[in-house]
Amino acid sequence: MGMLRVLSRSGDDQYTWSRSAVEVGDPEALAAIREAERIFDEQRARGATAVRLAPGGPAERIERFDPEAEQIVMVPRVVGG
Amino acid sequence: MKEVFPYSVMLLIALVFAARMVLLFADWPSVSSRVWPWLRTRSWWPVAADHAAETLLRSALPPEDYRRLAANAYLEIPSPTRNGRTYRIPRGPGQVLVVEGGRVTERLCLQPTESLPEADVILMHKLLIEADEATYLETANHFPRSVWR
Numbered sequence: 001m002g003m004l005r006v007l008s009r010s011g012d013d014q015y016t017w018s019r020s021a022v023e024v025g026d027p028e029a030l031a032a033i034r035e036a037e038r039i040f041d042e043q044r045a046r047g048a049t050a051v052r053l054a055p056g057g058p059a060e061r062i063e064r065f066d067p068e069a070e071q072i073v074m075v076p077r078v079v080g081g
Numbered sequence: 082m083k084e085v086f087p088y089s090v091m092l093l094i095a096l097v098f099a100a101r102m103v104l105l106f107a108d109w110p111s112v113s114s115r116v117w118p119w120l121r122t123r124s125w126w127p128v129a130a131d132h133a134a135e136t137l138l139r140s141a142l143p144p145e146d147y148r149r150l151a152a153n154a155y156l157e158i159p160s161p162t163r164n165g166r167t168y169r170i171p172r173g174p175g176q177v178l179v180v181e182g183g184r185v186t187e188r189l190c191l192q193p194t195e196s197l198p199e200a201d202v203i204l205m206h207k208l209l210i211e212a213d214e215a216t217y218l219e220t221a222n223h224f225p226r227s228v229w230r
Contacts, residue, residue: 011133
């Protein structure tokens, strides 16, 4: 299962897709991943930072949507305070 | 005494005093950093955003780090690129402290442009430091020790 989490005032908004279903071309899974990618691009355009998380691995900044990622967290735009 | 202060008035005074003591106790950092987060992870917690953010933070941190955060009211993240440097992220309002050689060398101020629950802000600092420390440092306002000492 892949997951896109967008940190927000509601805690986090989650969008999931089945990586195995995407591999076999399941239409619902493909629609889910397209929606996740759309949200990803929309958040990036607003200045959010995308971080890919892997179990036991370091957090990694990514610039493009990764359908293979287990979890991507979108951090809203930040400014110096 | 009963004639001057009826039982109802004495009970009211006692309740107000007890409530103030509870609030005072709950504001104590070492208590508030344990009690409130624990309460927020309960499924019945009335604020869904706080519940979701605290649950996400707990799942994103190694258990030992989450325990330390509860005990100290801050999360320490070692710098990915600079040996001996640690970032101390507070739970709740406050600046991130840069600790080098056991000494605070500067404070950093960086905030999201949209309102986030407390636990999400902690996670935000952690992820940005770990994933792209250089941009994090470029974006933050720096307050060197000489400014606030």
